[in-house]
Amino acid sequence: MMEVRINDVVMPGDIIKEVFPSKGKIKVILGPGLRREGDYVFICKAGVLKKRDPFIYYVNSYEKRYVPNRGENVVGVVTQKAGDIFKVDIGASEQASLSYLGFEGASKRNRPDVQVGDVIFGKLLVASKDMEPELVCVDSLGKKGKLGVLNPDGMLFSCSLSLVRKILNPECPLFKLLAKEHKYELAVGMNGKIWIKAGPSVEETIAVANAILAAEFTPPDEMPALCSQIAKILFKIR
Template structure:
């Protein structure tokens, strides 16, 4: 079985013969072109003499991998360790109070329960608690990691979060930045943190990103304009 990340409107090289399509596809009646209508992981497998295409867009279980960027919430402190929640369905990770640039006994962050952080998965080995750090391994500096203050935290499906994180030209973000200025952090664990100029603008951005999970690329400019007008 092969897997790849897709979003609505992507062009797929799928022939309409000898195939089985799961939910989340649209077949253009004029051209017979097959298009995805959901963001997710495209799984391709063989069943007898047919090729099966399925979009897994509902996965809620985040499985940490080394070097993943994640957004965590401090859930407890134990000595010189923080407990960090990554998602409702994932076991908590741990992070040292020294896992920050230039941290020492006299100079270290004092995070409290409920604080939000942007971190990197330092290690994720089987049967060992996942460990995080807020240091860019290539520079030894902050590199965008650390505490995320104010702003708004929300979730999207895991596949869409990865799409936004790894696609520099993600259509929804390139269109949204034309409307307002904002700070954004996206985690592989499906969490997104955003902060804009006003609370109203921030909430509008959240609504747009949440709804865009089911928009086709072609519809993004129009639908974004509609939602923006409804909230402003």
Template sequence: MIVESNDVFVFPGDKLFKLENGDNIRIGQGVVKRGDGLVALKPGYLHKDGNKIWIETAQKRYIPTVGDLVIGIIVDRSSDFYQVDVGGFSTALLPILAFEGATKRNRPHLSAGSAVYARVVSADRDSEPQLSCLLPGTQHSWVTGETIFGELSQGNLIHCSISLCRNILLGRNSVFTELGKYIPFEQATGMNGRIWVRSQSAGHIVLLSNLIICSENMTNDQLSAMIKSLVSKISTQTSTTTSV
């Protein structure tokens, strides 16, 4: 049997799609190419978005895939690379010049423990994954702080499920859309089960972090109603305290 539907549960060994000549398919987690087709490696829900196919499982260990956006933690550095923890089986490598506008004399100097937003550009089984903070077509330098990728300073790093991050990145979870109606903030979401948020006050950061975690088991309608109600209560309490 060949499974060609989306959002169906599959088992290891199930044949997923038959590849035709010229097909440009990006293989994600839980899927492997065998012969002229794709086969499931793990049990879970099959998803296909554009030319990317993957199986969503309850796994906690991240498996790097080319094209993924990730939040990593710097653990060490050499003369040419940073070693970055992305939550996988091994650390990833981030070239020290893989930042917009970076040169040998003018480049970021990241210390151990720094958080960085990057994308996976290489994920071979026989070597460490490689990351990059370069974005083709951008005109901003890392110095301006206006680039999409790079160091994530201050803020709060949230550890959550890989499925929550995937749903946020795919637009299935509207938590950031709803929160943006009431609270100004910045965010970065990694496919590796990490979310970074920064806002104007510590109270806002705590509120954002808690609501993001709670959003995983809620529908978007429930999420919208809860956030609206909670923000209204906080505003009322703040007004009462101020008047007193």
């Protein structure tokens, strides 16, 4: 076993040297790829060790298989209805369940209009290796906010989990740059599924989706050129 530091390439079994979950009153959050055992934090998947302020640690790795984590927002597709429960494909090893009561204002008399094939933006209420994932479409106050059934006119596509973490980083300029050229609606799931609807045409939606996918290997300082190129291509099409 090796002791590792931030930005090191890590392997399962390595130990983080500079962080321990019990640092007095400091709350340390362990993200994907990390596991606590006693007074030690072990790496449980290969990748690069990262830290986000104030004390959030995780392993950044290129992967497409999603492991559900409680509290994360995900995008999924309704695959079947079984009684009062909907089954939703979120790209994990098993499908998530979604009760009709998991929507704002839902009751036996006021059931949500959810059909097989609908795209759902929800929050994981239950996520454990010993239990089936469970979704809700409300926040802690019982309000739906941006959660719920997404517009069927949008486009759903998949990407790597590392790209999701990159574009959701507050320091990533991609969405602000795209907003200067396009009007769009967006739902990004931590499970590597993104729903988007841009502009009045399908071509614009596809162009913005391609810009998001291209951002995975584009440095932040080159993103303005990427967005400008997408805008020029759309201008020629119009």
